[in-house]
Amino acid sequence: RRPAGAPDKSLARPVTKVGVVGAGLMASQLALLFVRRLRVPVVLTDVDQERLDRGVGYVHAEVDKLLSKGRVSPDEANRLRALVTGSLDKAAFADADFVIEAVFEDLSLKRRVFAELEEHVSPEAVLATNTSSLSITDMAAELRHPERVVGFHFFNPVAVLPLLEVVRGQHTDDATVATALRTGKELKKSCVLVADAPAFVVNRLLTRFLGEVIGAIDEGTPFEVADRALQPLGLPMSPLILLQLVGPAVASHVAQTLHDAFPDRFGVSENLRRFVAAGKTAVWTWDERNVQRLDPEVAEL
Numbered sequence: 002r003r004p005a006g007a008p009d010k011s012l013a014r015p016v017t018k019v020g021v022v023g024a025g026l027m028a029s030q031l032a033l034l035f036v037r038r039l040r041v042p043v044v045l046t047d048v049d050q051e052r053l054d055r056g057v058g059y060v061h062a063e064v065d066k067l068l069s070k071g072r073v074s075p076d077e078a079n080r081l082r083a084l085v086t087g088s089l090d091k092a093a094f095a096d097a098d099f100v101i102e103a104v105f106e107d108l109s110l111k112r113r114v115f116a117e118l119e120e121h122v123s124p125e126a127v128l129a130t131n132t133s134s135l136s137i138t139d140m141a142a143e144l145r146h147p148e149r150v151v152g153f154h155f156f157n158p159v160a161v162l163p164l165l166e167v168v169r170g171q172h173t174d175d176a177t178v179a180t181a182l183r184t185g186k187e188l189k190k191s192c193v194l195v196a197d198a199p200a201f202v203v204n205r206l207l208t209r210f211l212g213e214v215i216g217a218i219d220e221g222t223p224f225e226v227a228d229r230a231l232q233p234l235g236l237p238m239s240p241l242i243l244l245q246l247v248g249p250a251v252a253s254h255v256a257q258t259l260h261d262a263f264p265d266r267f268g269v270s271e272n273l274r275r276f277v278a279a280g281k282t283a284v285w286t287w288d289e290r291n292v293q294r295l296d297p298e299v300a301e302l
């Protein structure tokens with residue numbers, strides 16, 4: 002039996018070329034995954050050449066690592082490298098049938114990106130978003146073809162974690178969902194089809210968990226105690242190392258989305274907000290004056 006809401010598989014359209022908007026770490030991980038698993042041309046775009054070069058460079062370096070681990074042959078490595086290109090011009094996406102955006106978590110920015118993409122891609126091309134928590138329905142609302150927008154939410158590290166949330170917005174049609182589910186399967190991910198709700202399913206649970214750990218520190222529980230208390234449960238990494246992997250800015254943003262939707266159930270740590278505002282990204286603690294500093298002991302975990 003098909004899971005509730007999963008459309009007929011026969012509606013899925015082929016994906017022969019992929020566009021990735023953004024060339025940051027998440028976008029570059031996506032480009033690598035798509036090229037490795039689908040073996041189709043993948044074009045990255047970003048706002049300047051330096052970021053673009055860094056993104057393409059990341060993919061090439063990861064292909065080199067796969068080669069040195071014997072996971073791809075020298076010929077395959079050459080083919081994969083050649084399939085990934087960068088372009089500052091979204092016109093390079095004209096014949097892409099699956100475009101995913103992984104730009105900064107800002108609804109108006111993502112809406113602008115999709116509106117601009119509509120000027121270049123065909124009406125059937127899927128527009129996917131890797132957003133962690135923003136509404137797919139809102140993102141699609143003002144497009145000419147909102148029915149081809151779908152959430153395609155990966156988990157860090159993308160190459161390793163099998164989970165993929167496929168998010169159906171209010172306008173998303175069956176062909177788009179079927180294409181997203183089939184593409185997810187070809188990427189060798191375990192897809193879960195979820196409704197468009199604040200932070201979807203996984204981040205809602207994760208934010209509750211991390212939020213309690215951060216809250217305990219905010220309330221005076223020693224940093225090391227809060228971070229290590231759950232070690233006997235056999236988690237793959239400590240909560241604060243996980244927070245670093247997620248990225249404090251993303252975690253804070255997801256917490257804010259959930260707070261806006263459910264103010265009585267989710268808070269945003271003022272310390273976390275200050276930490277992000279100060280542009281810090283490393284695992285941290287704060288002393289009694291709320292001065293953030295790297296905690297060397299925890300960083301070694």
Ligand code: 3HC
Pocket residue numbers: 132133155156157158159160161162204207237238243246247251252
């Ligand atoms: N990037 C790419 N690959 C990585 C990596 C990274 N950051 N970290 C580890 N890997 C790879 C390693 O290269 C290795 O690959 P190999 O088998 O091909 O050599 C493999 O993962 C296993 O690595 P290790 O043996 O060094 O380490 P572990 O066994 O400790 O696993 C882990 C590392 C997979 C990261 C594990 O600690 C883990 O699963 N942690 C939990 C991560 C998690 O919960 N992520 C979800 C975050 S939520 C999110 O992303 C959503 C967003 O919207 C907020």
